[in-house]
Amino acid sequence: MAFLLVSAFFLAAQTHGAPKEYSQQGEGVVLETLKLEIGLASNETENYSSQVKPPGTNRRIPQSIIIGVRKGGTRALLEMLDIHPEIVVAATEVHFFDWDENYVKGYDWYRNLMPFSYEHQITVEKTPGYFTSSLAPERIHGMNSSIKLLLILRDPTERVISDYTQVYYNRLESHKPVQVIEDIVIRNGALNTKYKAIQRSLYDVHMANWLKFFSLEQIHIVDGDTLIKDPLPELQKVERFLNLPPRIMSTNFYFNQTKGFYCIRSDGRERCLHESKGRPHPVVNSTVLEQLHAYFKDHNQNFYRMVNRSFNWH
Ligand SMILES: *[C@@H]1O[C@H](CO)[C@@H](O)[C@H](O)[C@H]1NC(C)=O
Ligand SMILES: *[C@@H]1O[C@H](CO)[C@@H](O)[C@H](O)[C@H]1NC(C)=O
């Protein structure tokens, strides 16, 4: 319930705000975003092509893609990058490279889902499922081998809990039975390593697939735990990575004490975000937490070596 309320607020903020350089989010598109966020698949993409094309603009395939990770803070990152006047963002999670039924539709279909942009602007798309897809790296490389990839990660154990929480609320919404997290994570006294949420947190395993096709220099990792606490420095690193002039300012953010997280202020629009979009996480049994930490430890070390950088994960 809390989740739906926050989403509704977020929607209102977007629809009533002044347009950035031109209106890139029709009402149908915003609704589509909400539907995707609450996990309802839909194919109403015709609406995009009926949008008015501002003079001098075109739809372009992305020069940068936020590839994941699911529950890593991809929505927050995209919304924060959208502050930048030289960045335009796709309104929906496109699932072009990870879903066969979309990939077969081809690049023109993909391009038609992108917003109108001026030539100097960078188009960014985010689909969190790409990072854990075994097909996405080769397919993205096939489209543009020099593309710049953004990957936002957070503590893998926290990510599992957030992933569980999202599924939990989705199931509640659709009146399906739910289980406490301990009963899913532990099977016959041992960690259930087949659990998809745990698999998705094996960052080293997934990263290895990307490094087969892309150099480390092409993949910028955003620290999702830091982005939520102190957005500006992480965003400035992204600006440098994308060779963009620094345009995102501390005045674009204000901390909401009640909510406990940052809200975005730009072009007269105010939007509040949260990594869990307002859904409270369960308190997880400490023994189970320790089992998760222990399981991810070696994978994390392996990941740090792979990317030549370490993170403050358990
Ligand atoms: C896609 O949309 C059309 C009409 O809008 C509908 O008939 C069709 O069932 C939809 N397909 C899927 C897979 O949702
Ligand atoms: C490929 O990506 C690079 C880096 O963002 C960009 O400079 C280039 O224009 C892209 N090429 C195409 C065809 O989009």
Ligand SMILES: *[C@@H]1O[C@H](CO)[C@@H](O)[C@H](O)[C@H]1NC(C)=O
């Ligand atoms: C902060 O969040 C609270 C609770 O959602 C809300 O009532 C209040 O209007 C917000 N304040 C600002 C300045 O956004």
Ligand SMILES: *[C@@H]1O[C@H](CO)[C@@H](O)[C@H](O)[C@H]1NC(C)=O
């Ligand atoms: C956590 O679970 C273990 C069994 O897996 C149990 O022995 C322990 O009492 C639980 N701890 C708490 C605080 O509930």
Ligand SMILES: *[C@@H]1O[C@H](CO)[C@@H](O)[C@H](O)[C@H]1NC(C)=O
């Ligand atoms: C690893 O990172 C350090 C700085 O953090 C850098 O000096 C070094 O060249 C990097 N090594 C590789 C193999 O990229």
Ligand SMILES: CC(=O)N[C@H]1CO[C@H](CO)[C@@H](O)[C@@H]1O
């Ligand atoms: C052309 C087209 O598909 N238009 C649709 C866009 O979305 C609105 C709201 O969802 C529909 O009412 C239109 O028919």
